[in-house]
Amino acid sequence: MLSINRLAYKLVEELLSEPELYRIEVSKLPCGSTVIDTGLEAPGGYAAGLMVTRIAMGGAGEAHLSYADYGGLKLPTVVVSTDHPAIALFGAQLAGWRIKAGDYTADASGPGRALALKPKKVYQKIEYKDEADVAVLLLETDRRPTDEAARFIAEKCGVDPRDLYLLLTSTTSIAGMVQISGRVVETGLFRLDVLGLDLKKVEYGVGYAPIMPVHGDWGKAMGRAEDALTYGGVTHFIVDEEEEILKELAEKAPSSTSKEYGKPSYEIYKAVNFDFTQIDPALFAPAVVGLTSLRTGATYIAGEVNPEIIKRSIAT
16 A cells, blocks of 8 residues: 655655755754754745645655746746545645644644544545554644654654654745645645545546745735635646536635635634634635546536735735
């Protein structure tokens, strides 16, 4: 069976072999776990962000840098694809594990989740569990992990702390913005899951989203990052499903179906004091969702990119 931790570790080895090239900082915790800073204190960059995106998908997806025009606004763009959507996106890239160890907290994504089975219902749904003697996780945080946190994570993953690799990323860094835009296909799959699609029927996924300019304010940076997906994200999936079902799903999937659609995310977040539970879940979806039936080739595409909101977001 595909081991996403072993695949991701190969990419981690590449990062570790060229820290100056990727502009990262590598350190060891007392327990022996390796910490790879891609944007907290280290400068990081586009190359690091692309590697982080691929690692977050457990090495079972690709990420490339491109450029695209959004209503006259030209922005760097990340293009993502995977031939293993359920495993790469839900089994790895989904930020499904809230780490709490002592006074340390972080949102964790990456293949290490498939060892700890966090959350368990996800792995029951996609019928997958990894087996590996190495664990790789991406932590979205503003603090370096403590030794206690690393030991806690290693125990949950069932590996020796010396075989645990923790990549740190921040929304206020270039690498952080790249890897969030690199979640565009995962965002689309998440929305389709909410709408009831059997994820095991999704054979292929591809998409792209703009990489927004960085901002030093966390709230504004997060708003820009979400706008890249909500108003600029384009996705397409090839699914082993009947035409009628895919047609209905495509119509319901894009972010434009949300009652809160039409304003920059920062304005929406600020209005609810960044309590995301008060926001219509339908907003957390790509701008465009395309579905093709593997059985017949019938294709349904709904939604559209909204350049005006992207421009307003950058001006915020």
